[in-house]
Amino acid sequence: MRETCVPTGVNLKDTGFGYTLSLIGGKYKMIILYWLAENKVMRHNELKRSIGTISFKSLSTMLKELEADGLIIRKEFPQVPPKVEYSLSERGLSLIPLLNMMCEWGEKNGLPAQEAVQR
Template sequence: MDDTCVPTGVELKETGFGYTLSLIGGKYKMIVLYWLSEKKVMRFNELKRCIGTISFKTLSIMLKELEADGLIIRQEYPQIPPKVEYSLSERGISLIPVLNMMCEWGEKNRLPAQEAVKRQAQ
Protein backbone atom coordinates (compact mmCIF):
# COMPACT_ATOMS: atom_id res chain seq x y z
CA MET A 1 0.00 0.00 0.00
CA ASP A 2 1.32 3.45 -0.76
CA ASP A 3 0.67 6.59 1.25
CA THR A 4 -2.13 7.71 -1.08
CA CYS A 5 -4.41 5.10 0.53
CA VAL A 6 -3.99 6.43 4.06
CA PRO A 7 -1.88 9.59 3.86
CA THR A 8 -0.35 11.05 7.02
CA GLY A 9 -2.38 13.74 8.69
CA VAL A 10 -5.66 12.90 6.96
CA GLU A 11 -8.62 11.38 8.78
CA LEU A 12 -9.29 7.80 7.69
CA LYS A 13 -12.88 8.63 6.66
CA GLU A 14 -11.50 11.15 4.16
CA THR A 15 -9.56 8.47 2.22
CA GLY A 16 -10.57 5.91 -0.37
CA PHE A 17 -9.60 3.17 2.07
CA GLY A 18 -11.79 4.65 4.80
CA TYR A 19 -14.68 5.17 2.39
CA THR A 20 -14.57 1.53 1.29
CA LEU A 21 -14.49 0.37 4.91
CA SER A 22 -17.48 2.57 5.71
CA LEU A 23 -19.49 0.86 2.96
CA ILE A 24 -18.69 -2.74 3.92
CA GLY A 25 -17.94 -2.34 7.63
CA GLY A 26 -20.04 -3.98 10.28
CA LYS A 27 -20.95 -7.54 11.04
CA TYR A 28 -23.42 -8.23 8.21
CA LYS A 29 -22.97 -5.94 5.20
CA MET A 30 -20.40 -8.15 3.48
CA ILE A 31 -22.56 -11.21 4.15
CA VAL A 32 -25.62 -9.54 2.59
CA LEU A 33 -23.53 -8.55 -0.45
CA TYR A 34 -22.17 -12.10 -0.69
CA TRP A 35 -25.64 -13.69 -0.72
CA LEU A 36 -26.93 -11.22 -3.29
CA SER A 37 -23.91 -11.93 -5.49
CA GLU A 38 -24.62 -15.67 -5.24
CA LYS A 39 -28.41 -15.65 -5.66
CA LYS A 40 -28.75 -12.47 -7.82
CA VAL A 41 -32.25 -11.59 -6.53
CA MET A 42 -33.54 -12.27 -3.03
CA ARG A 43 -36.48 -11.37 -0.85
CA PHE A 44 -36.13 -10.20 2.76
CA ASN A 45 -37.06 -13.51 4.43
CA GLU A 46 -34.82 -15.47 2.08
CA LEU A 47 -31.87 -13.27 3.07
CA LYS A 48 -32.81 -13.70 6.74
CA ARG A 49 -32.85 -17.50 6.39
CA CYS A 50 -29.49 -17.57 4.57
CA ILE A 51 -27.75 -15.38 7.15
CA GLY A 52 -29.48 -17.04 10.08
CA THR A 53 -27.99 -15.11 12.99
CA ILE A 54 -29.28 -11.66 12.00
CA SER A 55 -32.37 -10.08 13.56
CA PHE A 56 -35.17 -8.68 11.40
CA LYS A 57 -34.39 -5.16 12.64
CA THR A 58 -30.66 -5.42 11.90
CA LEU A 59 -31.26 -6.86 8.42
CA SER A 60 -33.70 -4.05 7.70
CA ILE A 61 -31.12 -1.46 8.77
CA MET A 62 -28.34 -3.11 6.73
CA LEU A 63 -30.51 -3.22 3.61
CA LYS A 64 -31.49 0.44 3.99
CA GLU A 65 -27.84 1.47 4.43
CA LEU A 66 -26.67 -0.61 1.46
CA GLU A 67 -29.44 0.87 -0.67
CA ALA A 68 -28.59 4.42 0.45
CA ASP A 69 -24.93 3.76 -0.46
CA GLY A 70 -25.99 2.63 -3.93
CA LEU A 71 -24.75 -0.94 -3.51
CA ILE A 72 -28.10 -2.71 -3.75
CA ILE A 73 -31.38 -2.13 -5.55
CA ARG A 74 -34.71 -2.51 -3.78
CA GLN A 75 -37.50 -3.40 -6.18
CA GLU A 76 -41.01 -3.05 -4.77
CA TYR A 77 -43.93 -4.62 -6.61
CA PRO A 78 -47.40 -3.02 -6.12
CA GLN A 79 -49.38 -6.12 -5.26
CA ILE A 80 -51.13 -7.68 -2.30
CA PRO A 81 -49.41 -9.04 -0.33
CA PRO A 82 -46.49 -6.65 -0.97
CA LYS A 83 -43.45 -8.11 -2.70
CA VAL A 84 -39.95 -6.63 -2.38
CA GLU A 85 -36.80 -8.00 -4.00
CA TYR A 86 -33.18 -7.02 -3.49
CA SER A 87 -30.31 -7.30 -5.95
CA LEU A 88 -26.84 -5.84 -6.40
CA SER A 89 -26.49 -2.59 -8.31
CA GLU A 90 -23.68 -2.16 -10.83
CA ARG A 91 -21.77 -0.39 -8.07
CA GLY A 92 -22.37 -3.33 -5.72
CA ILE A 93 -21.25 -5.81 -8.37
CA SER A 94 -18.02 -3.84 -8.79
CA LEU A 95 -17.27 -4.39 -5.08
CA ILE A 96 -17.52 -8.20 -5.24
CA PRO A 97 -13.93 -8.75 -6.50
CA VAL A 98 -12.68 -6.81 -3.44
CA LEU A 99 -14.72 -9.06 -1.14
CA ASN A 100 -13.48 -12.17 -2.98
CA MET A 101 -9.88 -11.06 -2.50
CA MET A 102 -10.53 -10.52 1.22
CA CYS A 103 -12.01 -14.02 1.46
CA GLU A 104 -9.05 -15.59 -0.35
CA TRP A 105 -6.56 -13.75 1.87
CA GLY A 106 -8.44 -14.91 4.96
CA GLU A 107 -8.48 -18.53 3.83
CA LYS A 108 -4.73 -18.47 3.12
CA ASN A 109 -3.84 -16.82 6.42
CA ARG A 110 -6.43 -18.09 8.90
CA LEU A 111 -4.93 -21.50 9.67
CA PRO A 112 -1.27 -20.39 9.78
CA ALA A 113 -2.25 -17.63 12.22
CA GLN A 114 -4.19 -20.08 14.42
CA GLU A 115 -1.24 -22.50 14.41
CA ALA A 116 1.13 -19.70 15.44
CA VAL A 117 -1.11 -18.83 18.39
CA LYS A 118 -1.18 -22.50 19.45
CA ARG A 119 2.64 -22.69 19.31
CA GLN A 120 2.95 -19.56 21.45
CA ALA A 121 0.56 -21.00 24.05
CA GLN A 122 2.70 -24.13 24.48
Protein backbone atom coordinates in the same frame (compact mmCIF):
# COMPACT_ATOMS: atom_id res chain seq x y z
CA MET B 1 1.81 0.96 -5.92
CA ARG B 2 1.03 3.77 -3.49
CA GLU B 3 3.05 4.30 -0.36
CA THR B 4 -0.02 4.42 1.88
CA CYS B 5 -3.80 4.59 1.70
CA VAL B 6 -3.91 6.85 4.74
CA PRO B 7 -1.16 9.50 4.56
CA THR B 8 0.14 10.91 7.83
CA GLY B 9 -1.96 13.79 9.08
CA VAL B 10 -5.05 12.86 7.05
CA ASN B 11 -8.20 11.64 8.79
CA LEU B 12 -9.09 8.07 7.84
CA LYS B 13 -12.63 9.18 6.94
CA ASP B 14 -11.20 11.58 4.35
CA THR B 15 -9.49 8.82 2.35
CA GLY B 16 -10.65 6.29 -0.21
CA PHE B 17 -9.93 3.56 2.33
CA GLY B 18 -12.12 5.27 4.92
CA TYR B 19 -14.89 5.80 2.38
CA THR B 20 -14.87 2.12 1.41
CA LEU B 21 -14.98 1.09 5.07
CA SER B 22 -17.93 3.42 5.64
CA LEU B 23 -19.89 1.57 2.93
CA ILE B 24 -19.08 -2.03 3.84
CA GLY B 25 -18.26 -1.71 7.54
CA GLY B 26 -20.53 -3.16 10.15
CA LYS B 27 -21.40 -6.64 11.22
CA TYR B 28 -23.59 -7.73 8.29
CA LYS B 29 -23.08 -5.55 5.21
CA MET B 30 -20.37 -7.68 3.60
CA ILE B 31 -22.37 -10.84 4.36
CA ILE B 32 -25.47 -9.35 2.68
CA LEU B 33 -23.39 -8.36 -0.35
CA TYR B 34 -21.90 -11.87 -0.47
CA TRP B 35 -25.33 -13.58 -0.43
CA LEU B 36 -26.68 -11.25 -3.11
CA ALA B 37 -23.60 -11.93 -5.27
CA GLU B 38 -24.12 -15.68 -4.87
CA ASN B 39 -27.88 -15.69 -5.49
CA LYS B 40 -28.40 -12.65 -7.78
CA VAL B 41 -31.87 -11.85 -6.35
CA MET B 42 -33.16 -12.50 -2.85
CA ARG B 43 -36.12 -11.55 -0.71
CA HIS B 44 -35.88 -10.26 2.86
CA ASN B 45 -36.74 -13.59 4.51
CA GLU B 46 -34.34 -15.50 2.24
CA LEU B 47 -31.53 -13.19 3.32
CA LYS B 48 -32.52 -13.54 6.97
CA ARG B 49 -32.50 -17.36 6.74
CA SER B 50 -29.16 -17.36 4.90
CA ILE B 51 -27.48 -15.10 7.46
CA GLY B 52 -29.14 -16.81 10.41
CA THR B 53 -27.98 -14.59 13.27
CA ILE B 54 -29.44 -11.24 12.15
CA SER B 55 -32.65 -9.76 13.52
CA PHE B 56 -35.46 -8.58 11.24
CA LYS B 57 -34.83 -4.96 12.28
CA SER B 58 -31.05 -5.13 11.77
CA LEU B 59 -31.46 -6.66 8.32
CA SER B 60 -34.00 -3.99 7.36
CA THR B 61 -31.62 -1.25 8.56
CA MET B 62 -28.63 -2.73 6.69
CA LEU B 63 -30.66 -3.11 3.49
CA LYS B 64 -31.83 0.52 3.69
CA GLU B 65 -28.25 1.72 4.20
CA LEU B 66 -26.92 -0.40 1.33
CA GLU B 67 -29.70 0.91 -0.92
CA ALA B 68 -29.03 4.54 0.12
CA ASP B 69 -25.33 4.02 -0.70
CA GLY B 70 -26.25 2.71 -4.14
CA LEU B 71 -24.89 -0.80 -3.55
CA ILE B 72 -28.16 -2.71 -3.84
CA ILE B 73 -31.39 -2.33 -5.75
CA ARG B 74 -34.75 -2.76 -4.04
CA LYS B 75 -37.54 -3.80 -6.38
CA GLU B 76 -41.07 -3.69 -5.01
CA PHE B 77 -43.91 -5.54 -6.73
CA PRO B 78 -47.44 -4.09 -6.37
CA GLN B 79 -49.26 -7.17 -5.12
CA VAL B 80 -50.83 -8.62 -1.99
CA PRO B 81 -49.00 -9.80 0.01
CA PRO B 82 -46.22 -7.32 -0.77
CA LYS B 83 -43.20 -8.73 -2.57
CA VAL B 84 -39.77 -7.06 -2.45
CA GLU B 85 -36.59 -8.35 -4.06
CA TYR B 86 -33.02 -7.20 -3.53
CA SER B 87 -30.11 -7.45 -5.93
CA LEU B 88 -26.69 -5.88 -6.37
CA SER B 89 -26.38 -2.68 -8.36
CA GLU B 90 -23.46 -2.16 -10.76
CA ARG B 91 -21.75 -0.28 -7.95
CA GLY B 92 -22.35 -3.18 -5.56
CA LEU B 93 -21.06 -5.67 -8.11
CA SER B 94 -17.84 -3.67 -8.31
CA LEU B 95 -17.14 -4.58 -4.65
CA ILE B 96 -17.32 -8.35 -5.27
CA PRO B 97 -13.66 -8.67 -6.39
CA LEU B 98 -12.70 -7.05 -3.06
CA LEU B 99 -14.81 -9.59 -1.14
CA ASN B 100 -13.31 -12.42 -3.20
CA MET B 101 -9.80 -11.20 -2.34
CA MET B 102 -10.75 -11.17 1.34
CA CYS B 103 -12.02 -14.74 1.01
CA GLU B 104 -8.78 -15.86 -0.68
CA TRP B 105 -6.70 -14.15 2.00
CA GLY B 106 -8.71 -15.88 4.73
CA GLU B 107 -8.27 -19.27 3.07
CA LYS B 108 -4.49 -18.76 2.83
CA ASN B 109 -4.04 -17.22 6.28
CA GLY B 110 -6.85 -18.74 8.34
CA LEU B 111 -6.58 -21.06 11.33
CA PRO B 112 -5.13 -24.09 9.45
CA ALA B 113 -2.38 -21.87 7.97
CA GLN B 114 -1.62 -20.42 11.42
CA GLU B 115 -1.38 -23.91 12.93
CA ALA B 116 1.01 -24.95 10.17
CA VAL B 117 3.23 -21.92 10.84
CA GLN B 118 3.34 -22.70 14.58
CA ARG B 119 4.50 -26.32 14.04
